Amino acid sequence: MRNGWFIACLMLLTCSSDSEPNSTTPPPPSDPRPPQGTQLPGPRPEFGPQSTTLFESGPVRPVAMARDGSMLVAANLPDARLEWFEIDEVGHLRPQGSIMVGIDPVAVAEAPDGLIWVVNHISDSVSLVDIQSAPPRITQTLWVGDEPRDIVFAGPDKKRAFITCAHRGQNRAEVDLEAAGKGRADVWVFDVDNLGEQPGGAPAFILTLFGDTPRALAASASGDLVYAAVFLSGNQTTVVGPSGLSKPPPRDSADGVPAPDTGLILKYNDTNWVDEQGTNFNSSIPFSLPDYDVFVIDAQSLTVKRQVSGVGTVIFNMVVDPKDGMLYASNTEARNQVRFSGMAARAQTTVRGHLADHRITLIRDDQAQPVDINPHLDYSQTFGSATDRALSLSTPTSMAIYRDFLLVCALGSTKLGVCSTASLAQGSAVHEALIPLSAGGSCGIAVHAELPVAYVYTLYDNGISTVDLEHWTEIDHLNMFSAEPEAVVRGRRFLYDAEYTSSRGNDSCATCHVFGNTDALAWDLGDPDGETKPIPNTFMNTSAPVAPYRFHPMKGPMTTQSMRGTKGHGPMHWRGDRTGTDRAPDETLEEAAFKEFNEAFEALMARESQLSDEEMADFTAFAMALTYPPNPIRALDNQLTDVQAQGSELFHKGVVRVQTGQLEVCVRCHPIDPQRGLLGTTGLMSDNGQDGERNFKIPHFRDQYQKVGMFGWGFNQPPVRGPQIRGFGYNHNGATSGNYLLADLGIPTEQVHALRQFLFAFPTENAPIVGQQITVSIDPPAAALARIELMVQRALVMDPIPECDLVAHSVISDQETGWLMNDSGLFDSNRSDQNALDAPSLIALLKDGADRITFTCTPWGNGRRLGLDRNLDGMLNQVVP
Template sequence: MEEPESPQEEPSPAGAGPYTLFESGQVRPIARSPDGQRLFVVNTTDNHLELFDISDGGLTPTGSVAVGLEPVAVAALSNEEVWVVNHLSDSVSIVRLEGAAPRVVRTLLTGDEPRDIVFAGDSRGRAFISAAFRGQNHPRFKPADLKTPGLGRADVWVFDVADTGAAAGGEPITIINLFADSARGLAASADGSRVYAAAFMSGNQTTTLLNESAVADAKPLPTSNHEGVRQPDTGLIVGYDGEHWVDETGRDWSAKVHFNLPDRDLFEIDATASPPQLVRSHSGLGTILFNAVVNPVTGAVYVSNTDARNRVRFEGPGENASTVRGHIAENRISVLLGDAVIGNHLNPHVDFSLPEGAAIASADKAKSLAQPQDMVVSANGDTLYVAAFGSNRIAATATAALEAGQYDPAATVHIPVPGGGPSGLVLSADGDTLYTVSRYANSVSAIDLVNGETRITRTLFNPEPAALQRGRRLLYDADLTSANGTASCGSCHIFGDLDGLAWDLGNPDGNSIANRNEFVPLRSPTQGVFHPMKGPMTTQTLRGIADSGPMHWRGDRGGQDRALVNGERETLEAAAFKEFNPAFVELLGRESELPAAMLQDFTDFSLAMTPPPNAIRALDNSLSADQAEGRRVFFEDNTTGGALTCNHCHVLDVEARHFGTAGLMTNEGPGITEDFKVVHLRNLYTKVGMFGASVPRPGQQAQFMGDQVRGFGVLHDGGIDTISNFLGSSVFGFTSDAQREQVVDFMFAFDGNLAPIVGQQLTVGAEPSAAALARLDLLVTRAAVTSPREECDLIAKGVLDGNARGALRLADGRFRTDRTAEDSVSLEQLLTLAGQPGQELTFTCVPPGAGLRMAIDRNNDGILDGDN
């Protein structure tokens, strides 16, 4: 097992061991001890908490603690106790700092994908943690909730810090459900009486009306491209204006929308109530809400966000229609002051009307701020520091101007961040030093605010391959990828994932192109071309595109022309991804396409992104009776067009890495005039929350469904509200509604790249309970599975005899330790060691093949850490 070590000054390249890229978005990656003597930084790429001594104004590494997978937030409860939120492990690591070596003493289990943590309540005695309302560790969630309308899809978990509960994963005081799609940033008032929770992908009161004759004949112009070729019949995005659902011309489509979108953005929680409870919510703060912070003097709440412009149609030069080119979303700081919501557009200086290929003046671009994330307020309440993640700088601006809605770029001080991509901020106790985390360089820096200069930078250990480290910037860096410094691919693909919206990004100035893709047998093409005006399409995740064939919903990035890269022919997916290069000009507004070397780095990075394990499927990888019957129907019954099974199109073959698609095309049947690529089914559970489509299922009447958390559902345009209604189409032939619902149940629990056990944890100390031992047995059992694929490597981390140690489970069930290659111990021996005071061990299921690096050989150099 490894000795406590300081983070490396320079990153070492990863060796032969595998690295799984999840690209979790950091939320609160840095914190300071209350006495101002220590700094805590999450190392997301390496699943560690890094410790620094800042007592003398320096930045001295003092230790490193293994936590869960993908840590994204950290908060200091005291000078001796720190809590770390592990996004992929669905857990919180409680780290104690006293003694010879820091260690994890408890692991709390939460809902799916927890993101942030704050301490509040009386004497700050309660921990508040944001997470999704789903996941195998959730005590109330059940798969049937995915089919229940009107539910909030976000939670805030609340734990008593003095008594986290006797259960193996802790017992929350309460779980506060929020009527939002997901939750991210949290903020506490100065006195701890209030906690504010920001919805993450909160939406903006837009939805898609399904294609039908009434929509097709009444859509706003243009309906043909510059060649005069009429576009296919498509849906239409409409938005709520406060009274009616209207298109961009103001035409009222309210009769077609059968639900409400209340757009609740910021939730206010009484942290002192017993138990804590939701007080009220606030709307109109933004579309994607990244973080929140409270001014300790004025009580104003600042929310960093972007506001999507998906009500505007089309990309491209805009010669014959509107365009979002270079103006996809507005980067903002919204302020909640009392009951008033005050908006601040961070780029009012930008001329968004410049022609394609033109750039704003360099002096103006230097003022631009993109993707504002973490924030911190000075002790006197006068200054807000904002980490402009997509601009490689920190903006220091007057809070008085923000609270008046008078943000002025000319009056804002910009501080460059070494390495770029600032994702976290914290001030020193005296307020003279600002500490920041660079996501690109995986480093932490101390910035002297007296002179605005960086005093010192420390690089954290990074096991990622160099190509991934280079490629990350291409997803987010608006300075590099847009002419005005405000937009990047990450403006829509939030941390490489979805944004929960649909966009009509056709181009009336474009030409039709040939469709050369292969089709599913028995599914002949209806059209041989892709029209440049394709209609609304929901944002697709980049996670998992390496195994999904041609790209875009229509497969119009076909990857037909595959180049030689390093002497080998690149994959179809790599070639298809490179066909997005024109979008840097036509959509982001860059002056020119990316150079070949940058495009290769971006391709390598994007194709490495991996979806998280399915949050609905049971941790033991089993299926319920209904899910199992749904799987049988999916594979065996001819339910589609009378001649095909579900699996004929949506191929599931784990060994071939097909998780709902083999990359082929299909025609979509009645009512859809475009051909589409068969898409994967791994993330269907993330698209739940819209109930009430504009066109009801055959044989049903439209029914008003009340308040919903999402305006977009499934299929290419998000216009079908639920999987149940999609499978209720006339092209499907199930024997009964019950059979259809069983297939839906299976689709929500669909197989993915990783088994559901990956990331799951347990900390064991003295006298573990029966429940803890049962969970440990679950981890051990899943680690023993090798067919049809390995499910996970099981590792153990902790402190033994005052030294940080690690162990990896071997095929024979014993655990190899980091002392020598020949040294192994039994599970029983490990439990005996964990029973000694201060020697708790944390067991974690990690991706197959990663166990050696994560447990024993952190440097991936073949040298045992215990021998270093």
């Protein structure tokens, strides 16, 4: 069964040989053959420096209370700053100060010594900030693994810092991305009293958990236990590729065209792998998915005591009730095993209006008890109601315990939920209150230890609401500064706001495109009521389209694609079926193609109407700004290892496919041209040579390192068996396993390995150095000076495009100064009495043990804003000594 459905390989998803492939059935006269060419029609977007860069990193713990209750600290994510607020006698906030930390701070916590630790998601760093000194300063910057997300203090005297990171990154020992059955979720542990002498500090220990990238942490009241949750944990679903599988009707489109051969999503039912009809597919799946969601860590011995399954598909946050030790995990449970979208009048199933269940899972010992927080919803009805939306909580995130209540933030709602812990224990979410908030997107909460007040971070407007917990009402709201474009701020809401964009107030675009990225799942969102449509897209000159020249509405399983990096990369979706054909004269194809997703608000979220043109324009502006982070596999100096370089050479010069003797030149379909913003595709179409539909858009490769973890059937090799951390792999339907990837080229194993390693290190819009930081004090060691020199060198790179801007923030002799390195390698400051200095001269200004300089490589174009002119008003930041 397996031989019929495996893909050729990721590289050849869209590659063709130098000869034109044979067509199968000649097209009917009504279907003109799609054009072929070398570029997309219409105006092309410009690529260059940007004053703000949108990664849309997800806040995890954006607000925290000082232990003495006098201060609230908050991560100002878009402004790359830590802010702090004095709390008056009735709980109102008064801004006291801010300091630049790293790129995209997502979590904050107070250490036992009073320092504020800030987790910087893009910088792969943790800033240790002394907000009590005058002026406040970063005392040290720790280097951690890729994309750190959360932090808690636990262990002996709570002097160990636990930080979740992906199992990769330039600050970690090299990891084997081709090894099957390996955990890829790390928890870095630092000893607060012994951070290490080397630049970036040294972790006391790194735990690796059997999951794919962790996010949330929680600690028991005593600090003896730490809980770590896998972020995109999955739900024991996987896929089999096209192999003539029998599926329930309908088996043709509404205009009578038979459906193409497609894959099929399977779900493990605790005994067997089955499809929606209950058919046993055990022989088709060689591996298992244990679905470890939450790990219980002994904070003393730094060992895993146990793991818990069945918590959720996407796990956002956790909190422990100090009274009884109950652990609560906020999550969504995807229903991706259900086929079809839209009204599905010709079918028996659809996910329309019910993409996922939004839940709080109670965990005690190793038992998980999920509770639906929207029990009022009646999914048998075609549409929801205003009452439904008023009562729904969408995408539960941060939580806090207040007396006998669980306070629940909801990223997709404009309210704070208040649930009785007693009712949750009984399996029912009884809302004591639903507190309206001034802004939506709540995803961070801190409760005052003495006052009946909570502080809630709202993502949509980068704000903080003050909530009166005696009267269940918001009493104040303030906004932190952000220089993001207004259209981006307005457009963000349409990604998350289920209350506005869905019929029931439950699902949103972010239900699957989590924080604008992916859920690591495949979905079969075909429309059984739809008709076939002509393909208008442009195909490569060297890869002719294959008849029939139409998109079939029943497309089969497709993995969720990231919304990042769509600018300049052609039509949308794996097939390019969001074509962008109907566009205004000054509109790019990508902008027009994204606007075609407007119909998804009706087809998927069951909204009774689409967004307005103005709303969709804002959503498009937001989407076009989303960008991929730096590649964590590529070296900070942007140079390839010997093996990666070998793979790059094969990628550019080609390999001879053994089965055909034809030269396959990867770069012909997957160009790398940073000046034009092309990173793996021009957006043209190609014949992918697979079973089933064959006309697909040529994909990019910027996310290959994120897909590691599903190993199964091999090419001319025994399958990989045993537990894996992911159910979906590399190609459009997720069926291509890590051990199959590229193997079918038939080339020597060494070349397959080299090509894979190059793909894992594939460039993105942001150079590897972007976000990297270091903090130095007087007499920095040689290793620190070498890191600063590397940052200077990378900031001076101009060809093919600049890699970064280099900024510095110093506190010297109790005077704070911002710096930006110019094209001559000199640092200009925001002080009129300070001359420009090179890096050694700047470091030489350090005279006292309390003096500090933090260097940060920002995205290209962000330097002036983050170094000299925060609000970009043309006036340098005014710093009062």
